[in-house]
Amino acid sequence: MLTGEIRNKVDKIWTDLWAGGITNPLTVIEQLTYLMFIRTLDEKDIETESMEALTGESMSKIFPLNEEGQSMRWSNFKTKDARIIFDTIKDNVFPFIKTISNDKTSAFTRYMEDAIFLIPTPQVLEKIITGLDELYEHEIQDLDMQGDLYEYMLGKLATAGQNGQFRTPKHIRDLMVQLMKPTPDDTVCDPACGTAGFLVSTAEYVRDEFGASMTTEQWDQFATKLVSGFDTDRTMLRLSAMNLMLHSISNPDIDYVDSVSKQNNISNKYSLILANPPFTGTIDATSIHDNLKTVCDTKKTELLFVALFLRMLKTGGRCAAIVPDGVLFGTTKAHKSLRKEIVENHKLEAIISMPSGVFKPYAGVSTAIIIFTKTDVGGTDHVWFYDMKADGYSLDDKRSAIQDNDIPDIIARFHNLEAEQERKAAEQSFMVEKSAIVDNDYDLSINRYKEIVYEKIEYDAPEVILDRLSELDKQIASKMDELRGLLK
Template identity: 55%
Template sequence: MVTGELKNKVDGLWEIFWTGGLTNPLDVIEQMTYLMFIRDLDDSDNVHMKESIMLGLPYKSIFEENVTIGDRKVPGNQLKWSVFHDFPAQKMYANMQENVFPFIKNLHGDKESAYAKYMGDAIFKVPTPVMLDKIVTAMDEIYEKMEQLRSEDVRGDIYEYLLSKLATAGVNGQFRTPRHIIKMMVEMMDPKADDLICDPACGTSGFLVESSEYLRKKKKAEVLFNAKNKEHYMNHMFHGYDMDRTMLRIGAMNMMTHGVSNPNIEYRDSLSDQNEDKEKYSLILANPPFKGSLDYDIVSADLLKVCKTKKTELLFLTLFVRMLKTGGRCACIVPDGVLFGSSKAHKDIRKAIVEEQRLEAVISMPSGVFKPYAGVSTAILIFTKTGHGGTDKVWFYDMKADGRSLDDKRSEVKENDIPDIIARFKNLEAENDRKRTDQSFFVEKQEIVDNAYDLSINKYKEIEYIPVEYPPTSEIMANLRALEKEVQESMAELEKMLGDEMA
C-alpha cells in the first residue's frame, strides 16, 4: 500500500491536476498513465541498452538518432524524459505536444494492436506549460522516492492507489478489485506458460497484469527464454474485454508498461451476441459487475438458454462456462446472493456448475473487502470445465481477515488469512480430516445437492459452543449475603468516621 511521504507526493500530484482544471478522475488517471508510460519508456530503454552492452547482444534504441514524426525528423534524445524534463516550461510543453505525444501514439508498429487501437484517439489534456512543468517535477520526486524504497511492488502500489481514486461504481455495479485479492487468486490458479487467459470484464486489466507478473517472476525461464512461449506471452496469451474505452486505454497501457507488448484488449459487450467466444480459454480470472440488470434483448440467446435471468452476476457465470475450453479453469468473484439465492436462475447456474462441471472451492470473504466502494459480501468460486461433471466434494474456507482493516480506511493489520488460504488450497489432500468447526473443510457433493445446491458456508459450518458452568444457586446467594454484610460493615465504619469528625 502507498503510505507516508510517497502517498503525500502522489496526492500532491493529483492536486496539481485538480487545481489546473482536470477534475474528472478518469481524465487525471489517463493523463498520469501517459506520463508514467513516457518516463518508463526512457528507463526501460536505458536498462535494455545496459543489458545489451553487458551481454554483447545487439539492441536498437527506440530513441535512435532521428525519429520520424509525420513528415518531420526529430532528434530522438529530445523524446527522452531524462532530457526534456530539464527544458524550460514553454519548450517542454511544445515538445510534448508536437513530438513526444505523437511519438508514443504511433510507437507500436502493428496498427491492429490493442495499443494502436486505444492510443489512436488519445488526447494530451494538460492545459498549460506551467502545469506540465509542475507535473513533471512532481513525478520526478515520486520516482526518486520509489527508487529509495526499492520495493518490487511499489510501482504497482502507486498505480493501484491512483485507481482507488475511481471511487464511484458504474451503472452495472463494477468496482475495483483490491490488488492483494487479485494476487491471491492468481497464485491459487498458478498460470502456465501455454495458458490462454481471459477477463471478460477487465476494467484496467488488473487480473491480466498480475498474471503476467506472476509468470515473469515464477516461470521466467520457461516463459521468456523459450522463443515459442515468449511469442505466445507477448501476443496471444492475454485477452480482456470491457465497454469503457478509457478503461481499455488504461488497461492496454498498464499491460504494455508491465512488459506485454501486444495484449488482446478489446471493446466488447461480453454478454451480447457480439461475443462469439466458445470453448476458447484455458483460464478465466474475473470480478464481473454485480447488481446489474439487463434487458433480455441485448443478452446472448445462448446464455439465456442456460440461465434465463437479467442479473449480470449469473449471466457472467454462465458465460465463463461457455468461454472455457474443456479442462479450462475459472476463479471468479461473486456476490453472496449467487451462493444461496432461491430463484430458479440462481439454482440453475449452481446446479450446472456442480453437476456438469467440477466445482473445487468456495472461499467466503468478509464484507469489508471492497470498502470504501461497496460493503457487499462476496465469495470466490473456483471450478474446472469438464462438460460431464466430476464434483465429488467442495472445499470451503471462511476468510475472516485479509490483512486490512474491514472499515473504510482499510489500514494494514496483522490478521491475514490469505497465506493460509493459498497454502491449504495447494495441499487439499491434507484438508480431508478437518472438522466443520475449523476455518476450512470439505463438504460432500451429495450434501450440497440435498441442500438445493446452496453454496453458502454458513449452511455447512458448525459453531462450537463452549458450555459455561455456573455455581449452584445456594452458593450464589451465600456470596451475595457475604457481599451485603461487607457493604453494611463498611457503611457503619464510614458513619463512625464522619461522626468523629463532626464531634
C-alpha cells in the same frame, strides 16, 4: 507496500492536477498514466543502450535516433524550461505515443486514438513531472513498488466510484492467481477486465515463476496471447492497454466487447478465466446472448457472467471468479439452475468465503471466490470450503495492515486438498460431499455446512448471585454515607 511519505507525495501530485482544474478522478489517473508510460518508454531505451554497450550489437529502439526523436525522451526534456516541456509533450511526445505500436490494429493503437492531453498549463505539468521523477528515482525504483504506486492511484479511482465497478485489491487478485498457478502455455481471459488487474497479476506471476526457463516461443506468447480482456468502457480499455504494456505485454489483446451480449460469440477458447464481474446489475433482456439463457434465464449480470465463463472456457479450462454471496444461496430458478449446472455437469472445486470488508471503503458486499473446472461430463465429488476471516488488513474503511492473514493458509491448503478430507465442519476449512450439496438444493453458502460449536458456560446458582448483589448494595450504601458526611 507504499510508505506514508510516498502516499503523501502521490497525493501532492494529485492535488496539483486538481488545482489545475482536472477534478474527475478518472481523468486524473488517465493523465498520470500517460506520463508514467512516457517515462517508462525512455527507461526501456536506456536499458537497450546498456545492452548495446555490453554486447556491441545494434538493437532496435523506441524513440527515433534523429534530433526530434531524442528530444522526446523523458531524460532529455525533464530539465528544460516549463514551456519547452509542455510544447514537447503536447506537440511531439503525445502524438508519438498514440501511434507507437507498429500494428495499426493493436489494442493500444485503437484505444489511444481518442486519447486527449488535458494537463492545462506548463507550470502544472512541470510540477507533476518533477514529482513523478522524484518518486521514480528515489522512492519506487523497483517494479514491485511501481506496481504498488499504480495500485494506490487506482484505489483513489475506485473509491471515487467513477466506473461503477469494484476494483479487486491486488492481494486478493494475487491470491487467486497463486491458487490457479497459470503457466506460459495458458490462455488467460478476464471478460470484465476494468484496468486489467487480473491480467497484470497473471503476467507478473508467469514472469516470476517461469521467466528464467521460458523459450523464445513462450516469450512471444507472453507478449501477445497470454492474456485477453474485454470491457465496455473505452477509458478503462485505454488504461488496460497501457498497464499491460508497462508489464511487458507489448501487444495486449484488449477489446471493446459487451461480454454477455450477442456481440460476444467466443466459446471453448481459454484455458483459464480470472475475473470479478459486475455485481447486482441488469441488462436489456433482448441483448443477452441466447446460449447464456439456456444455462440461467435471467437479466442479472452476476449470474450471466458465471454462465459466460463456462461457455468461454475450453474443456479442461479452469475458473476462479469473485461472486456476491447471493449467487451461492439465491432461491430463484436462475440461481439454482446455474449452481446445478456447475455441480452436475462440471467440477466444482472450492468456495472461499471472504469477509464483507474486503472491498471497503467503497463497498461492503459479502463475496466469495468460486473455483471450478469445465468438463461437460461432471466430476464434482467433494467441494472444499474455506471461511476467510482476515486478509491482512483491517475490515473497516481504513483497511490498515494487520497481522491476521488467512491468505497463506488458504494457498497452502488448496494445494494439498487430500489433507483436508479429515477436517471437521467446525474448523475453518473442510470438505463437503456432493450428495450433501444436492440434498440442500445446490446451496453453496458455507453457513449451510459449517458446524457451529457452542461453548458451554456455567453460571452461579441464583442464591449466590443474589447474595453477591446484596453485598454490592451494602458497599454502595456505605460509600454514599461517606459522601454525605463530606458535604456536612
